Amino acid sequence: MEKSQGTPHYDAMRAASLADAALDPLAQWDPAWIESFMALSEDTQTNDVLDPKLVALIRLNIDVTATHLYAPGVRRHVRAALKLGATRAQILEVFKLASVVGIHACALGVPILEEELAHAGLPDEPAPLAYTPVCDQVRESGMFNPLWETIYRWDPQYLEKFLAMGLGLWRDNILPPLWIEFLCIAGDAAITHLYSHGTQRHIKAALELGATRRQILEVLKIVSLQGIEACELAVPLLDAECSEHAHAKR
Template sequence: MQSQIDPDVLDPKLVAFIRLKIDVSATHMYAPGVRRHIATAIELGATREELLEVIKISAVIGIHACATGVPILAQELVHAGRQSGPREATTPTPVIDGLLERGQFNPLWETLHNWDPDWLEAFLAMGAGIWSDHVLPPLWIELLCIAGDAALTHMYEPGTRRHIAAALELGASREQIDAVLRIVADQGRECYEFALPILEHELSGIAAHR
């Protein structure tokens, strides 16, 4: 049984998107939930473009591997007495340049930007349209990002903090962000949906052999 979210706090379609965002993430990939939440969102009027946008937001979560690991690598190289200098981009980097101009460039990407700006540009370009194609409202995007970063299978504190701050700047209320986090908490109940049928199957198999 999922928590009921007040529709005056979060639009029911956004709630379906948040549940989809959690289940479709590379850190979870729970197919029954993905199917259920896509169906619910479509019933609530979601378009193909909106659902693809939610999936795209989920895909770019991969950058967190570099945001976490590259600064640690840089520190350990210093400790080991091994320096690694910057490398110039071989092609234009309009996505990075735009993020820097708008103050949206994540400081945790700085070392990666110095080491391999071409790779970073190519990766960020994958999700560059999320904030500019106007498929989803900016506040919805930030709330979806909070859900993905706070998810039980991810728990990425820097991103959770950054997107909460961005959501507040866009006018989010405490109740809205709290509701997102309660939806995230519901994810824990999926262990029952996943495991109980397996448990029942194994118990019935044991009983059949007695």
């Protein structure tokens, strides 16, 4: 496609591989709008508030998480992260961290189930006591989510196995602990998830690790840019349908 005219911000973002070619038709159809978005995006993604590699990993995390699963973005951000020096192990760590988001089903649903059992007058029987060293470690570290208390009481072995899968991500030093908290903030605040309890917990943890307000705000601003993926997905479809419609009318 011929290079768009009068779109310096978009052209700069495309040259830096920070904007997708899928948006090229939009740059021709509505250059003023794409410029306004890219001016915002360029400022957020090219400043020095966060490490550029972390920015790529944040964008990768919100695209790969089960609440979104946006494959074109995953591929683009994997490439960007590798180009910026991320290792395969670090990128895989993002995938594993995104997998741990599944516990939110229990964090959200189990307290509701507990409440409804009480309303229905049904028994709330705890499971037998079990050996749960990982759960104990998470408690001692201050990372145990109070919303997990009921699932621990009902099925401690399930929670033990789930936390055993996730705890190492905070301890294996593949990614810095603060980066992990930033990634968790992004995943929980993502527009396809909007999990307020987790967002608050991880903002608190990031602040305790020394994060600044400006850094956390930058994470949230990056997440807000996820909205452009509506155009990345739909503009090529609209372009193709318009072309087919025009051809059919001939």
